[in-house]
Amino acid sequence: MTATDLSASTSELTAAHIATTERYAAHNYHPLPVVLAEGDGAWVIDVDGKRYLDCLAGYSALNFGHSNERLVAVAREQLGRLTLTSRAFFNDRLSGFAEALARLTGKDMILPMNSGAEAVETAIKVSRKWGYEVKGVPAGQASIVTMEGNFHGRTTTIVSFSDDEVATSGYAPFTSGFRRAAYGDIDAVAAAIDETTVAVLFEPIQGEGGVVMPPEGFLRDLRALCTERNVLMVADEIQSGLARSGKTFACDHEDVVPDIYVMGKALGGGIYPVSAIAADHDVMDVITPGSHGSTFGGNPLAAAIGTEVVAMLEEGTFQARAAEIGDQIEAGFRPLVGRGLVDVRVRGAWAGIDIDPALMTGRQMSEALMARGILAKDTHGSTVRFAPPLVASDDDVALLVSAVTEILAGG
Structure with a gap:
């Protein structure tokens, strides 16, 4: 400065x-x-x-x-009890958090992480593994369709499908397996999908782009397209979700339920980094012991705060x-x-x-x-x-x- x-x-x-x-x-x-x-x-x-x-x-x-008094009280109480065990052991707070967040999303299971970017990376890994093990995409060929103007984080994999020159300059070589389509253009998305496509990753509202919304009906059309083409609909609700848009999730504005919810930011109440993805068994069951993990993901402090966040959201x-x-x-x-x-x-x-x-x-x-x-x-x-x-x-x-x-x- x-x-x-x-x-x-x-x-x-x-x-x-x-x-x-x-x-x-x-x-x-x-x-x-x-x-x-x-x-x-x-x-x-x-x-x-x-x-x-x-x-x-x-x-x-x-x-x-x-x-926030409710969240601070929960955090203080948990700080004095137990903050980290690693997922090598069960802890008494993760069970309640997992159940509560699954209920809020209407999904069977959650996979907890820390930052939003980690949650996006997790969704990418789950989508690819689902593509190979369930859809039958040939090994090493899985592709994911993303949107122009997207922002999903700043890891090397995520910036690989960014069109922001500031975010990408100087960080090549990039991860392959992604192709971009015009945001809000269902025909462009359809043209980008082929037999190798395992998921469409999108923001219901592009926050970093300046609160950019797709045309009315795009989310419904995208849901129908993903179902028809046997492709996972992956909604990044890290900024748009958890009440920000006037609904629990921005997808709710078109009564659309994605295959994978990606959550972060407000899930930790601004107190602690908490993120997660949520999906049903047919998607999440591709994750097996050792295939994905996080030292801090699902820790007792994060779970305690996240459980209270869900309780507050359920009040409406x-x-x-x-x-x-x-x-x-x-x-x-x-x-x-x-x-x-x-x-x-x-x-x-x-x-x-x-x-x-x-x-x-x-x-x-x-x-x-x-x-x-x-x-x-x-x-x-x-x-x-x-x-x-x-x-x-x-x-x-x-x-x-x-x-x-x-x-x-x-x-």
Whole structure:
């Protein structure tokens, strides 16, 4: 970070934290110049005591807010009992978590991991193994169809099917076995499937792309196509799932059930990394002892937190609140199209806005919001996405809408 990135009002304490971080931590992010120290609900506080409305929510990992009392209580209790056994042994918390998450997804089994990228990698491995052992694809030939504009993580395998030059530059050679189709184009997906195809991996809503949604009916058509062609439908619900879109899963908006759910982020409540895939026996049974694993996957602390997350989701209040937040955001942002905004996309408590590039970049909008006490994140030029915690109040959302309105008006 250069000196020009720091505003004139940046305190010595903030500047010192930033300088030390930049000195000793790799520069794989370009953060806004704010140093956060505390969080409660939808709000965070920096080292100087200034409050900010968090409209990123840890890329939807904090759907239930910062320092959620229920989740913190469960984590504290489990920290004092048992945190890790490895899967070499059973533990008394994984059983309840596995049962609860299977019930939430409507699937027979789950396979717990840690990060979202690990869950995606797991889904890829399960899909390939299913393709060889169940579908009968010749050894070494399994292919997976992915979508243009996708974001599923940053491992070497995952970036192999990314079309983001920043994410891929300098990391070749890449893993083979993937082909991309235009997002939302069912004919393009159908053309990409052949006898070697074992799965179609997709995001019901492309979050990193700026909350991009496919045309209405695409998910239903994709479900029908995968069934017809004997291909697994694999839904990456890491960001879109667990109440963010106003439903438990974004696939629920079209009453579609994929063969594999991929989950992460909010599954750990913003407290601890928890991820998993969920599938029925005919898919998951290809996994056998020693064929896949994780030292921390399914550990007691993760399982305790994940079980409470499922319990909160089963109440339905967070899904309902996300829908209410979305209605308020839509009503506030839609009139701004043609008045500084080129497009607005809202699904539940998740919104992407495309700013007129002649007016400002997404980074400039994010910096202007930060100056007004609101934290958000730009993506892809003049696009900014908003994902406030689902505990945000009507006044919080009104603050966001008014700030964006004022900035676009030059205020």
